[in-house]
Amino acid sequence: MSRRDAAARVGVHVRTAADWDRGIRKIGDARVHPDGHRIDYNTAVTSGSVLSLAVVEAELHPRFLTVTERETIADLWRQGESLRAIGRVLGRSPSTVKREIDNRSVAGEYQPHRAQRAWAASRARPKASKLAQHGPLRDYVTAGLQQRWSPEQICHALVTEFPDDEGMRVSPETIYQAIYIQARGGLRRELADALRTGRTRRALHRSPEQRTPRFDDMVMISERPPQIEDRAVPGHWEGDLIVGTRSESAIVTLVERSTRYVLLGHLPGRHTAEAVRDVLIPLIKTLPEHLRGSLTWDQGCEMAAHKQFTITTGVPVYFCDPHSPWQRGTNENTNGLLRQYFPKGTDLRIHSPEDLEHVAQQLNNRPRKTLGWHTPAQRLRDLLTTT
Known part of the structure; x- marks a missing residue:
């Protein structure tokens, strides 16, 4: 069985089980490693290192x-x-x-x-962490964190303020370890509250293969056909929401990848998955059949009803990877242009569907460098007249 299941069966934490697997024992306030060295929880001092035969003959990385x-x-x-x-x-x-x-x-x-x-x-590195020892370096880092400086800002400020003192140097990673790792105990745990994230431990980072899909039957952007990627075929759209103040209002934005043509959807109330679906369906249906190729969206919760949207319109939805806005670069650029009309921090409920149509027309009739100084409306008109 897995280590997590085995730990649950025995009734210990999974980290304790990992220590057991590595031969680490907890004695009092210290952790004793198989090679004989021990790390004290309170002082973060490593001592009693024994160079055992296992360490001498260890085969680690091939390098x-x-x-x-x-x-x-x-x-x-x-x-x-x-x-x-x-x-x-x-x-x-x-x-x-x-x-x-x-x-x-x-x-x-x-x-x-x-x-x-x-x-x-x-x-072997038996020396204690720099920040486990009292002194001017630790005091400077503590004061910086209390002023809500980031570890990186503290690192560079030390170089500027003490250019000739090599003892006043610490890396951002050392500061994070002093805060997050209990065994190093260099800084008071309360200082973690001064970090912008407010975390008291590191966030778990998973590879894309380990992430749990946010919705059922998600089709990721990596499976999108190549003709969509190179903009060779028109009719493929990127979508997102522009959200108003306190997230109480929103506007649905769609932009066609090859022509940069913009469609805006009126969403005066809550932007739930059902509300977004009910705006997207009639918006897409205003287009001729050959311009309903696909829709690319991020993994926002407003697209939880994507299966119903696809069934109704026949338009497949592709989802971007988490925290990857560049995968919808055309839409991100368009949203930046739209913020000229709908500034951040404003209530979007004051804009009527007619207002949105007027803004969309202005954008669609604006010459674009990427289109050879033609307008999105001209490019779309060419497509409609030639097909």
Whole structure:
């Protein structure tokens, strides 16, 4: 069974189960690792590191040299082989071999097992976090967070304010770790409230393959046919909402990808999925059949009724990836133009359907550089007269 199910069966947290799998034990206020070193929860100090045989012989990433490769280097170097010849045998760069011999030799002699132990020792980092220690650096970071500066702003402010003091340096990641990771305990947990996100722990980031689809039967933009992508065929639309103040009003915006022709839908009340569907269906049906190719939208909850829309109109809906507005770049650009008429923070309920039609006509009769200084209305008229 999975680790999560096993942890639930035993009655422990999944992180505790992960520690057990890695051989980590909790003793008092410390976590003891298999190699013998321990991390104290309160002081964040790592101590008692033991260089065990398991650490020396650990095989990690393929970019690291193994004991066997170091033995081969020693044997071939002793036989007088060149760096390039040794590199060819190992499948490594000659510079890797040279760096290994130069850095790990003692009194001009390269010993593979001593080199392996030195490499293993160099990987251990028993020192405490910079921010676990009291001092001016920690005080500066604490004061910056209390002023609601971001970790990145603090990092660059330190360089500006202390240009000659290398001790006053800290990376944004170190600050985040001091806040988020309990074991490092460098900064008070309350300082997390000063972050713009207000989080006390890191947000979980999933790959697109691991994300749960927001709606049933979603067809993602990656499955959109190539003729839509290159704008070769007209009749494919991008859509979105322009939302008014306090999200109490909205306007449905549609733009055709090849002609940039704009359609606006009146939505004076709540922009629920049913309300948006009921505006989109008659809006799309004003178009001739050959201009009802597809609709691309983001994953906003207003498109939860996309299946009913498709059944009624025959227009398939493609969904963009989360947080990817550039995948609907034409619509995003059009919404920026529409904000000249409908500024942010205004109540959109004051605009009637006639007002929206007037604005759409103005945009559709505006010359566009991307159309060779023709207007969207002219391009659409050409399509209607030639088909």
